[in-house]
Amino acid sequence: DAMVIQNPRYQVTQFGKPVTLSCSQTLNHNVMYWYQQKSSQAPKLLFHYYDKDFNNEADTPDNFQSRRPNTSFCFLDIRSPGLGDAAMYLCATGQGGQETQYFGPGTRLLVL
Amino acid sequence: QKEVEQDPGPLSVPEGAIVSLNCTYSNSAFQYFMWYRQYSRKGPELLMYTYSSGNKEDGRFTAQVDKSSKYISLFIRDSQPSDSATYLCAMKEGGRRALTFGSGTRLQVQP
Numbered sequence: 695d696a697m698v699i700q701n702p703r704y705q706v707t708q709f710g711k712p713v714t715l716s717c718s719q720t721l722n723h724n725v726m727y728w729y730q731q732k733s734s735q736a737p738k739l740l741f742h743y744y745d746k747d748f749n750n751e752a753d754t755p756d757n758f759q760s761r762r763p764n765t766s767f768c769f770l771d772i773r774s775p776g777l778g779d780a781a782m783y784l785c786a787t788g789q790g791g792q793e794t795q796y797f798g799p800g801t802r803l804l805v806l
Numbered sequence: 807q808k809e810v811e812q813d814p815g816p817l818s819v820p821e822g823a824i825v826s827l828n829c830t831y832s833n834s835a836f837q838y839f840m841w842y843r844q845y846s847r848k849g850p851e852l853l854m855y856t857y858s859s860g861n862k863e864d865g866r867f868t869a870q871v872d873k874s875s876k877y878i879s880l881f882i883r884d885s886q887p888s889d890s891a892t893y894l895c896a897m898k899e900g901g902r903r904a905l906t907f908g909s910g911t912r913l914q915v916q917p
Contacts, residue, residue: 736907736909736910737894737905739904739905742903744903788903793857793898795852795905797850797852798849800849
């Protein structure tokens, strides 16, 4: 089945220790998104790639970076995680010209 | 004021009930409206997608959009315990890629 895959599903890191979250997709969509979702809150868009074109949301902290080496993969790097970065990180994909987005299962990040 | 308002619930109903979930919004530029279902500790799953005002039905689910009132609804008929989840509304302006989500309504269907 075509899908969006996120690894790991759970990630524990230490305060200030860099962490990378991974997303891959078999849908062959040209847009990939990263959202942050804190408990009982709406998912908040951090940034997205349209093909190789990176688009950052204005209020995304510099601590968050992303890489998309090819169509299938996208990474979220958190350079110095703080306690406030503990959240579920959701990857989504979409096709340019279509309005819907398809989400992966998420990575739950815990910062100690 | 948030762009999209959604009652957090929880909303508890008996099995077989008709469920009504709602969102209001303030941005008149929203043209595309979606409902996602999110089970605990899982990613959101797209349930319904509508463009502009009107109704759309898919099995037990009906989505309604009233742009004049800036109000959207999701109805679930013959609700099942497996429908217990958080339901997120999401909206999008034409020509933009970002979705704006509500914070979700938690639904519990009691057997």
